[in-house]
Amino acid sequence: MARWGGHLQLRLALLVAGLLLPACFAPIETGRAQATPWERLVDAGAKAYREGRNAEAEKAFRAALQEAERFGPDNELLAGTLALLAEVYRRQGKHSDAIPLLERSLKIMERRAGPEHRDVTAALNLLGIAYDALGRYAEAEPLLRRALAIREKALKSTDPDLALSLRNLGEHYRLQGRYAEAEPLQRRALTIREAALGPEHPSVGMSANDLALVYIAQGRYREAEPLSNRALAILEKARGPEHPELVPVLISRGVLYRREGKTAQAEPLYRRALAIQEKALGPEQPEVAFILDSLAVAYAAEDRYAKAEPLARRALAILEKTLGARHPEVATNLSNLGVICRGLGKHSEAERLLLRARQIQEAALGPQHPDLALTLENLATLYVARRIYAKAEPLYQQSLAIRERALGPTHPSLAKTLESYAHLLRETHRDDEALKLEARAIAIRARNTPDRAQ
Numbered sequence: 001m002a003r004w005g006g007h008l009q010l011r012l013a014l015l016v017a018g019l020l021l022p023a024c025f026a027p028i029e030t031g032r033a034q035a036t037p038w039e040r041l042v043d044a045g046a047k048a049y050r051e052g053r054n055a056e057a058e059k060a061f062r063a064a065l066q067e068a069e070r071f072g073p074d075n076e077l078l079a080g081t082l083a084l085l086a087e088v089y090r091r092q093g094k095h096s097d098a099i100p101l102l103e104r105s106l107k108i109m110e111r112r113a114g115p116e117h118r119d120v121t122a123a124l125n126l127l128g129i130a131y132d133a134l135g136r137y138a139e140a141e142p143l144l145r146r147a148l149a150i151r152e153k154a155l156k157s158t159d160p161d162l163a164l165s166l167r168n169l170g171e172h173y174r175l176q177g178r179y180a181e182a183e184p185l186q187r188r189a190l191t192i193r194e195a196a197l198g199p200e201h202p203s204v205g206m207s208a209n210d211l212a213l214v215y216i217a218q219g220r221y222r223e224a225e226p227l228s229n230r231a232l233a234i235l236e237k238a239r240g241p242e243h244p245e246l247v248p249v250l251i252s253r254g255v256l257y258r259r260e261g262k263t264a265q266a267e268p269l270y271r272r273a274l275a276i277q278e279k280a281l282g283p284e285q286p287e288v289a290f291i292l293d294s295l296a297v298a299y300a301a302e303d304r305y306a307k308a309e310p311l312a313r314r315a316l317a318i319l320e321k322t323l324g325a326r327h328p329e330v331a332t333n334l335s336n337l338g339v340i341c342r343g344l345g346k347h348s349e350a351e352r353l354l355l356r357a358r359q360i361q362e363a364a365l366g367p368q369h370p371d372l373a374l375t376l377e378n379l380a381t382l383y384v385a386r387r388i389y390a391k392a393e394p395l396y397q398q399s400l401a402i403r404e405r406a407l408g409p410t411h412p413s414l415a416k417t418l419e420s421y422a423h424l425l426r427e428t429h430r431d432d433e434a435l436k437l438e439a440r441a442i443a444i445r446a447r448n449t450p451d452r453a454q
């Protein structure tokens with residue numbers, strides 16, 4: 001039977017060193033005849049987690065946490081158990097529940113090792129990533145920057161753990177559209193991993209993909225494509241053509257081709273990613289639903305709504321079954337499906353879907369999250385299509401305000417919202433106001449797509 005005891009301190013040490021937390025759920029054979037109640041509960045939670053049984057994993061880890069409380073308030077196993085339960089919450093979209101656990105885990109590690117010790121950096125990273133998931137970027141940034149500063153001081157310049165902190169902060173910047181800050185961090189992470197692990201290591205492939213994502217977001221497609229090609233080649237060679245680690249690379253390549261208007265080339269990438277995940281996890285897992293939704297969005301971008309609709313509906317059924325009806329990922333799917341229904345002329349259903357998405361996001365993510373901004377924009381565009389301008393305008397205004405606050409005034413996503421809002425203004429005979437928004441949209445696009453004229 002798989003056990004955590006014996007090697008548990010090593011496993012948690014790996015977690016504290018900053019490795020991705022799901023790796024901690026791999027089973028370990030200890031050879032011990034007996035296991036403690038805490039070990040049995042952690043074993044059960046880990047098994048349930050690996051098999052996608054989130055409610056059972058949560059129940060087991062909650063019980064394990066009760067056992068861990070007996071170890072004392074500053075025990076490292078207590079800190080690790082808090083992080084494990086937080087990960088299960090994260091997977092279920094319960095980010096607000098995860099954060100206090102991670103905050104407590106961080107305080108334990110700070111008391112044990114000191115606030116500037118390298119053992120604190122994993123807890124800092126995990127908490128920062130949790131804040132990012134809620135769009136609480138101002139709270140995430142000092143944590144991620146602090147983790148990086150500690151590792152810069154404690155580690156060699158070629159240490160892979162340093163690369164991970166660079167990667168995490170770079171992704172934080174990318175999420176906010178701060179691409180000029182994200183790029184050098186992802187470049188440096190890639191360089192470190194190449195030097196420390198060799199040019200063909202899977203982590204190098206993932207770093208190449210991270211940098212490609214920055215370029216894709218900027219519209220620098222010529223620079224993104226060779227990185228994406230390299231990432232895929234490395235992972236195919238290291239893992240084989242059907243390994244789940246290829247999926248994020250396939251998806252990002254699909255996004256790249258879709259942005260370039262090459263949907264015919266994007267479609268087989270999404271379908272390949274879908275086949276890999278269905279084979280690895282089965283057809284009813286959230287990871288499968290995410291790809292179905294991505295493929296549906298690709299079709300919708302080409303106005304192929306009839307082809308997009310069944311994919312989006314299948315994704316919704318999976319997500320509601322596996323994650324629950326109020327998960328943020330369900331809201332994302334509802335918003336996308338609302339756009340598809342609008343394209344099919346199903347305006348009443350589209351409104352119902354978008355209003356539901358809005359309600360979920362406001363409750364789960366808060367009123368200032370960028371995902372909510374997109375749903376508000378989608379709802380506004382629906383109302384414009386129905387000529388209900390009085391309902392549409394405040395939604396565009398709210399969407400813009402959220403994005404400007406969370407992402408800054410020059411984020412690429414603002415351009416489309418500004419153009420849509422300008423269309424409403426023209427429809428309501430306010431051409432002077434429309435011209436100002438259109439000029440701003442042009443300036444944003446010029447700023448963020450430097451190689452389109454090449």
